[in-house]
Amino acid sequence: MASADFLEANGKYAANFEKPDRSLLRNVIIECSPYDQLGLKLGEVITIRNAGGSAKEALRSIMVAQHFIGVTGEIAVFHHKDCGMSRVTTEAMRGLVRIANPGRADIAATVDGIDFYQIDHIEESVKADVRFLAENPLVVKGTKISGWIYDVDTGKASRRSL
Ligand SMILES: [Zn+2]
Missing domain, CATH: 3.40.1050.10 (Carbonic anhydrase)
Known part of the structure; x- marks a missing residue:
C-alpha cells in the first residue's frame, strides 16, 4: 500500500467511524x-x-x-x-544496524546498548x-x-x- 492509498482507506474508515466511549x-x-x-x-x-x-x-x-x-x-x-522476534537475536539485530551504517561508531555504540528482547x-x-x-x-x-x-x-x- 502506497501512502496515497491511506487517504482512500481512511475515507472508508472515517465514513463509518464512531467516536469511542472513553468511559x-x-x-x-x-x-x-x-x-x-x-x-x-x-x-x-x-x-x-x-x-x-x-x-x-x-x-x-x-x-x-x-x-x-x-x-x-x-x-x-x-x-x-x-x-519474527523468535527468528532474530539481539546480536544479529545489532549487526544488521551496524552493516546499514558503515563507519558510524556512534551508531554502533548506541545499538550495542539496545536489548532487542529476542x-x-x-x-x-x-x-x-x-x-x-x-x-x-x-x-x-x-x-x-x-x-x-x-x-x-x-x-x-x-x-x-x-
Ligand atoms: Zn511478532
Whole structure:
C-alpha cells in the first residue's frame, strides 16, 4: 500500500467511524501482530504494540496508561507463534544496524546498548514478561497481569498460567 492509498482507506474508515466511549477504557494489551480476535471495540482497551509484544519495551507506555490516563485494569501480554522476534537475536539485530551504517561508531555504540528482547522460547517468554510486570514496582500494585499466546495459523488465543 502506497501512502496515497491511506487517504482512500481512511475515507472508508472515517465514513463509518464512531467516536469511542472513553468511559469503557479499562485494560491494556501488549502485542506484536495486529488482530481483532478478542472482540474488543475501539476505545475499550489501550493497545501497546512493539516487535515481539515485549513487556519490557512497553513499560513506559504502561506507566503513562496507569498513572496519567488512569487505566488500571488488567494488562494482557500477547506473544504470537511464528513471531519474527523468535527468528532474530539481539546480536544479529545489532549487526544488521551496524552493516546499514558503515563507519558510524556512534551508531554502533548506541545499538550495542539496545536489548532487542529476542524470543528464544515463546512459552517462557510470555511467562517471563508476566513475571516482569507482576514484580515491577513501577506497575500499580495489585494490577492483574495475564499472559497469552496467539496462534497465527489457527487464529486462536490461549491463556498461559505461570
Ligand atoms: Zn511478532
